[in-house]
Amino acid sequence: MFPQELVKGTLQTIVLSLLAERGRMYGYEITQHVKERTAGKIQLTEGALYPTLHKLEADGLLATEHENIGKRVRKYYKLTDEGNAQASEKVREFRSFSQTMNDLLHSFTPQPQLSWN
Amino acid sequence: MFPQELVKGTLQTIVLSLLAERGRMYGYEITQHVKERTAGKIQLTEGALYPTLHKLEADGLLATEHENIGKRVRKYYKLTDEGNAQASEKVREFRSFSQTMNDLLHSFTPQPQLSWN
DNA sequence: ACTTATGCATTAGTTTCTTATGTATTGATA
DNA sequence: TATCAATACATAAGAAACTAATGCATAAGT
Numbered sequence: 601m602f603p604q605e606l607v608k609g610t611l612q613t614i615v616l617s618l619l620a621e622r623g624r625m626y627g628y629e630i631t632q633h634v635k636e637r638t639a640g641k642i643q644l645t646e647g648a649l650y651p652t653l654h655k656l657e658a659d660g661l662l663a664t665e666h667e668n669i670g671k672r673v674r675k676y677y678k679l680t681d682e683g684n685a686q687a688s689e690k691v692r693e694f695r696s697f698s699q700t701m702n703d704l705l706h707s708f709t710p711q712p713q714l715s716w717n
Numbered sequence: 718m719f720p721q722e723l724v725k726g727t728l729q730t731i732v733l734s735l736l737a738e739r740g741r742m743y744g745y746e747i748t749q750h751v752k753e754r755t756a757g758k759i760q761l762t763e764g765a766l767y768p769t770l771h772k773l774e775a776d777g778l779l780a781t782e783h784e785n786i787g788k789r790v791r792k793y794y795k796l797t798d799e800g801n802a803q804a805s806e807k808v809r810e811f812r813s814f815s816q817t818m819n820d821l822l823h824s825f826t827p828q829p830q831l832s833w834n
Numbered sequence: 835a836c837t838t839a840t841g842c843a844t845t846a847g848t849t850t851c852t853t854a855t856g857t858a859t860t861g862a863t864a
Numbered sequence: 865t866a867t868c869a870a871t872a873c874a875t876a877a878g879a880a881a882c883t884a885a886t887g888c889a890t891a892a893g894t
Contacts (some may be wrong), residue, residue, distance in 0.1 A: 605881085609722035610838065628872050638817050646799045648851055664798045672872060673860055684876060691822050697723045699813045702753050705734045705808050725882065745841050765882060767843060789841065789890055810840085 602641055611644065611652050613694050616661065616679065616687035624665070627653060639656040653677060661686050719758055728761065728769050730811050733778065733796065733804035741782070741795040744770060770794060778803050 625633070631644045637685060656662045661683035665676040679693060680689060720731045731751060733760045736742060778800035782825070784791040796804060 602810065602814050602817070602852070603726075603811075605726035606811065608726050608881090609720075609724075611850090612819060614821065616819075626872080627874095628870095632871095637821055641817050642821070645870090646874080647736065647853070647876090649849080654852070669872090670859070674872070675723065693719065694818065695725065696758075697719050698819065700719070700758050700885095701727060701731075701811065702815065704731065704751065704754055704759070705811065721882070725850090728881090743841080744840095744843095749840095762883070763841090763843080764845090764884070768881080770841095786841090787890070791841070 607642055611648060613690040617691050619677060619679045620684060622688040626674050626675045626676050724759055728765060730807040734808050736794060736796045737801060740766040741793045743791050743793050
């Protein structure tokens with residue numbers, strides 16, 4: 601489980617990237633999916649996720665579809681065109697940042713080199 | 718220039734790692750060094766850096782030495798033993814986080830594989 | 835003389851998180 | 865069949881950590 605300050609700032613990136621990959625998802629599904637795919641190392645809390653989803657929607661990056669599951673309403677999110685562009689941008693940005701940080705911390709201990717095999 | 722929300726949460730890691738590498742540094746030097754080594758892509762502001770240095774010192778991870786440069790006082794920071802341990806830990810943690818994020822975003826676009834050449 | 839760089843620092847305000855709480859349905863199980 | 869866990873949404877008070885601005889002072893360049 602990573603300290604939360606590391607996950608901060610990547611929440612939008614995670615959400616946008618997953619939606620770009622999977623088409624549409626609902627809030628709870630996102631938390632479960634991230635938990636499973638990271639073996640519990642990243643756990644999104646609802647108090648952080650829902651406000652983020654609402655903000656991305658307000659910013660025009662996400663659109664919603666409501667679906668009735670029995671008596672419950674499930675709220676699916678999907679990317680708008682603008683959201684799709686932002687997803688690419690955010691992911692590219694994170695990777696670049698990650699690489700820059702790696703370089704900055706590089707001399708501290710030896711690190712694997714990147715190579716396209 | 719990366720959006721600041723990405724840099725958030727890595728400030729302590731950067732500071733601790735640089736001090737582990739270079740022995741001792743003063744605040745202004747840290748800002749300049751980071752700016753140069755990242756080609757301007759990461760720029761630490763003083764409003765973020767100084768409170769962080771003070772906090773790390775209060776937490777017993779850093780110790781200070783005051784040095785007179787002309788009529789100015791320069792404040793050098795260096796790692797305590799505990800700070801040194803924390804530096805390793807934080808760097809390891811960031812790398813692990815970085816890898817986990819990479820895996821999570823992996824399928825969105827193809828990425829280079831890690832290999833020890 | 836004036837501007838930029840060096841070097842410390844604080845503060846008001848904002849963003850974004852955490853933790854807790856609230857409501858309700860559904861599935862599992864003792 | 866009562867009860868607990870899981871599913872699924874949401875908000876709200878408080879904390880953390882930042883930004884942008886400001887302040888002070890010395891030193892160096894032009």
